[in-house]
Amino acid sequence: MSPTANWSYPTAIRFGPGRIKELAEACKAAGISRPLLVTDRGLAALPVTQTALDVLEGAGMGRALFADVDPNPNEKNLAAGIAAFRDGGHDGVVAFGGGSGLDLGKMIAFMAGQTRPVWDFEDIGDWWTRADAGAIYPNVAVPTTAGTGSEVGRASVLTNSETAEKKIIFHPKVLPSVVIADPELTVGMPAFITAGTGLDAFAHCVEAFSSPHYHPMSQGIAVEGMRLVIDNLPRAYATPTDLEARANMMSAAMMGATAFQKGLGAIHALSHPIGAMHHTHHGTTNAVCMPAVLRLNADAIRSRFDAVAGYLGIDGGFDGFCAFVDRFNDSLGIPKRMSDLGVTDPDMDRLVKGALSDPSCGGNPVTLTEANVRALFEEVL
Numbered sequence: 001m002s003p004t005a006n007w008s009y010p011t012a013i014r015f016g017p018g019r020i021k022e023l024a025e026a027c028k029a030a031g032i033s034r035p036l037l038v039t040d041r042g043l044a045a046l047p048v049t050q051t052a053l054d055v056l057e058g059a060g061m062g063r064a065l066f067a068d069v070d071p072n073p074n075e076k077n078l079a080a081g082i083a084a085f086r087d088g089g090h091d092g093v094v095a096f097g098g099g100s101g102l103d104l105g106k107m108i109a110f111m112a113g114q115t116r117p118v119w120d121f122e123d124i125g126d127w128w129t130r131a132d133a134g135a136i137y138p139n140v141a142v143p144t145t146a147g148t149g150s151e152v153g154r155a156s157v158l159t160n161s162e163t164a165e166k167k168i169i170f171h172p173k174v175l176p177s178v179v180i181a182d183p184e185l186t187v188g189m190p191a192f193i194t195a196g197t198g199l200d201a202f203a204h205c206v207e208a209f210s211s212p213h214y215h216p217m218s219q220g221i222a223v224e225g226m227r228l229v230i231d232n233l234p235r236a237y238a239t240p241t242d243l244e245a246r247a248n249m250m251s252a253a254m255m256g257a258t259a260f261q262k263g264l265g266a267i268h269a270l271s272h273p274i275g276a277m278h279h280t281h282h283g284t285t286n287a288v289c290m291p292a293v294l295r296l297n298a299d300a301i302r303s304r305f306d307a308v309a310g311y312l313g314i315d316g317g318f319d320g321f322c323a324f325v326d327r328f329n330d331s332l333g334i335p336k337r338m339s340d341l342g343v344t345d346p347d348m349d350r351l352v353k354g355a356l357s358d359p360s361c362g363g364n365p366v367t368l369t370e371a372n373v374r375a376l377f378e379e380v381l
Contacts, residue, residue, distance in 0.1 A: 002183055002243035010152050010258055015181040015250070017243055023052055023094065023142065023180055024059030030138040030177035032092030035061055036085050038105035039097040040069040048144055048185050052096060064088050066108075069097075072275055072282075073104040074161040075118060081108040085137075093139040095176065098197065099148035099282065102141055103156035106174050109139040110156075123155055123170035123359055131171050141176035144185045146236075146249035147197025147283050149204065149257020151179045159276050166272040168359055181254070183246035191237055192284075195332035198233040198249055200283030202226065203267050203290060204256030209308075210301045211263030211363040218262035225255035227312050230328070237332055263363020266293040266355075270376060273354030280341045287334045288341070292379045293364075294322050296372060300365035338381045351377055 004016025012029070014022055027035050035056060043049050044067035057063040066084045069077050085093070085108050095105025111118055113135025120130050141151035150156065155170040189197070205225035208218055229252045235245035270293070271285040294301075298318065306317035314320045335341060352374050355361070361368045 002247040011175055011179060013179040013181055017182060017184045019180055019182045020052060020185060021055060023055045024061055026140045026178040026180055027061060030092060030140050032138055033061060034090045035092050035094045036064045036066055036088060036090040037094040037096050038066045038081060038108055039101040041067050043097045069100050069104045071100055072159045072279060073100050074159040076161055077104055078107050078111060078118060082112050085112045092137050094142060095139050096142045098145040099150050102143060102150035106139050107156045107158060107169060109137040110171060110174050112137055118169055119167060121169050121171060123168040128171045133173055136173045138177045140178045142180045145189060145197040146186055146253040147200035149253040151176055152254045153257050164277045165354060166276045181250050183243050183250050186246050187240055192333060194237050196281045196283035198229060199287040201253040201256040202229040203286035204260045207265040207267055208259035208262045210265055210297060210365050212365045213263045213363060215262040218259040221255045222259040223308050225252045225259060228252035230312055264360035265364035266296060266368055266376060268360035269355045269358040272358050273351050274338060274343060278343045280343065284334060287329050288338055289380050291325055292376050296376060297365050343381060346381055348377060
């Protein structure tokens with residue numbers, strides 16, 4: 001049986017099957033009366049999106065849709081979305097979909113009232129204080145996948161189309177005011193998206209747990225998030241209509257995004273430039289990178305995985321966990337190398353430079369250098 005609950009951590013979350021019908025109420029709670037629903041092109045015409053628009057229209061909130069969103073959204077998508085937001089006289093955003101729709105929707109709400117370029121708010125130091133906090137519009141998030149956890153995040157990933165770099169844009173008020181987490185919306189995901197997005201949530205939890213930074217709350221959340229993915233992703237993959245498994249995966253996705261306040265690491269440092277330059281699916285890219293990164297970090301993280309492997313249902317401590325990850329990927333159709341994802345003739349120097357400049361580097365338990373990052377790329381490519 002799928003659970004239903006109302007949570008206030010880390011924001012207001014309306015969790016449970018069928019709760020998309022509360023979308024208009026969620027908008028009202030966020031102070032939104034004229035929302036712009038932002039999603040990606042693939043979702044725009046699907047029944048789940050039309051249902052959300054029906055709910056808004058039925059409440060007298062209009063039926064405004066923006067769907068010019070690439071799989072790795074960029075500043076061009078953002079400019080078009082801001083224009084649609086301003087032209088429509090909107091006062092908030094419903095960010096709807098997977099990571100791309102959620103991230104761009106949040107950025108439209110953030111940037112529609114700003115005068116500085118979006119790159120001025122990259123997640124570096126206190127750059128977020130440059131924003132006019134009073135000009136940030138509210139947003140409500142509705143995930144239709146269980147992976148990125150962007151629905152509970154204070155940042156978005158945006159690709160610079162000119163430099164082919166993924167940038168993390170941060171501000172505390174980017175956090176959605178309300179989340180509708182309805183597992184019924186994820187039932188129609190293709191199997192490979194279920195796998196890739198689920199393994200994105202897994203990567204978030206694994207890297208947060210591995211990070212050397214001190215954050216016991218995130219550490220605990222990461223452990224339970226890993227367990228939920230291990231127990232439920234195979235069920236959701238094999239039986240798409242298993243609502244209990246879908247609900248647990250939605251929880252795991254939000255837990256991963258909450259936990260990685262503790263830090264990410266080399267998995268994401270590699271994945272971001274590969275995705276920006278070669279347009280691979282983010283979660284699947286993370287999954288391909290994970291075994292090599294676990295081997296790199298082995299000496300630094302062995303003892304902590306030895307301590308929790310039994311709770312995760314895995315024998316053999318850290319070595320057993322690594323063996324499990326290989327089997328897990330295989331069972332979910334994840335390829336062994338990036339070449340199987342279409343990455344051909346990569347610019348290795350550019351990839352290494354992109355990885356070393358990625359903010360995720362700071363959370364890796366082993367210091368990343370040009371030499372070990374190059375070796376990782378050579379192994380996964």
